[in-house]
Amino acid sequence: RMETDCNPMELPNNTGFEEDSDYRDFEGTDVKDMRLEAEAVVNDVLFAVSNMFVSKTLPCAEDVAYINVETRERNKYCLELTEAGLRVVAYDFDQTDDRLQTPYHETVYSLLDSLSPAYREVFGNALLQRLEALKKESQS
Numbered sequence: 001r002m003e004t005d006c007n008p009m010e011l012p013n014n015t016g017f018e019e020d021s022d023y024r025d026f027e028g029t030d031v032k033d034m035r036l037e038a039e040a041v042v043n044d045v046l047f048a049v050s051n052m053f054v055s056k057t058l059p060c061a062e063d064v065a066y067i068n069v070e071t072r073e074r075n076k077y078c079l080e081l082t083e084a085g086l087r088v089v090a091y092d093f094d095q096t097d098d099r100l101q102t103p104y105h106e107t108v109y110s111l112l113d114s115l116s117p118a119y120r121e122v123f124g125n126a127l128l129q130r131l132e133a134l135k136k137e138s139q140s
Helices: 033-048 108-115 117-139
Strands: 051-054 065-070 076-082 085-090
Touching: 033 051, 033 065, 033 076, 033 108, 033 117, 076 108, 085 108, 108 117
Parallel strands: none
Antiparallel strands: 051 065, 065 076, 076 085
16 A cells, blocks of 8 residues: 555545545544644643633634633633644734734744743743753762
8 A cells, every 4th residue: 555645634525535534643633733732732831810711602623723821910811723823813812813914923922922921931931940940960
């Protein structure tokens, strides 16, 4: 059998690959794809914001998920997560504003860094503490 570079997520649903054992692991995962990614994003930076969670009212799909975030400055944002990255789509939870033309950020870190000085401080301090811990470990 010839090996090809093919992303199973890009296969149409009626290809018949569902029976093929190589593709069985991908069954039903496409719809949850961005939601899982969004959950990982939230878990990564939750400690540095006031509140953050994946939207339950805006639709998640294989190519998009929405994350609500409240910064430590008490500003609320709705973020869109796609293959292009993250961007602000509204200045409130569970909203999207098509008129908003905000830039995409490759990472949640750079997006929050641009929105929240308090995030930057908390994240920086956590990083310093981790580095100090590593330094102590390497000295012992």
